[in-house]
Amino acid sequence: MQVCRLEPHQAHPPLAVTAIEARITHDDRNWLGLRWRIETASELVLPAPAGKRREDGLWQATCFEMFLQPDGGSAYCEFNLSPSERWAAYDFSAPRAGMAQRALPRDPVCTMRAGSRFAIFDAAIPRAGLPSGQSAMGLSCVIEETGGRKSYWALAHGGDAPDFHDPACFTTRLAAPSAA
Template identity: 65%
Template sequence: MQTHVLVAHPAFPPVQVRGMEARVIGHDANWLRLRWRIEGSAGLVVPAFAGKGRADELWKTTCFEAFLQPEGGSAYVELNLSPSERWAAYDFTAPREGMSERAMPREPDCTMRQGSSFAIFDAAIPAAGLPNAVCNLGLTAVIEEDGGVKSYWALAHGAEHPDFHDPACFKAQLAAPPGA
């Protein structure tokens, strides 16, 4: 699977984080598996373990996000995935419009591993809770470092301020799962 380099929004540079990559590591009829790798993670603020469950406002600290927009439409799905194991899923009818909670058949699985100079965040999202189509894909992250410094990472940024809902961020493509 292809590795995508994420870039920090220039208005919010990181302090110690030197780079980030995201990739789809698996996609079948059961799961969409995503991985983010953070280089320079010594000062990374990782939310405390909270156990599985839905939660809002995960983006206020270190959080990983995916946006899936079926090709040819304006509606999309937003997934927020936290190292705390909390998660959220929303439907939007258009950029930042018509937000509603998205039903999921089961909870995503999330794990965070930290090395001496890098961290890896893995997420497995139930495919039955996602669009069953070819999608434009946005892979993003909010990274908090010591001292409350936050940086906003995406495949691309299309605005003066960070906005992961901007279609300019949906630069990757995700094939429909096998058998779709």
């Protein structure tokens, strides 16, 4: 599957992280698998394991995100996935407007493997909780490093401040689920 290179927002450079790549690892009628690879993870700060459960505010620490905007409208959904195993999902009617909790049929599965050279974050999201059909997709992450330093990584950035909700960040595509 296509590997997408994320870019740090220029106003918030990383401390040690040198690159982040994201990709879809698998996609079928049951699960969408995603992977983020962080290069030079020696200063990476991870939230403590907390078990699978919905939780708001995950973006305030290291967090991995996916945005999907179905073709033909301004509505979109956001998925926040934490190395702690906590997660959140929201629907929006337009950029940062009409926010509501998005129901998922079961908890996403989140796993983190970290070393000093690199770290891997894998997530599997139940396909039944995603929009049907094709969507514009944004992949992003907030990376916290030693000393509270945060960098904001996305496929593209649209403004002077980091904003993953900006449609300029939705630069790749998610196809409709396969029948497999």
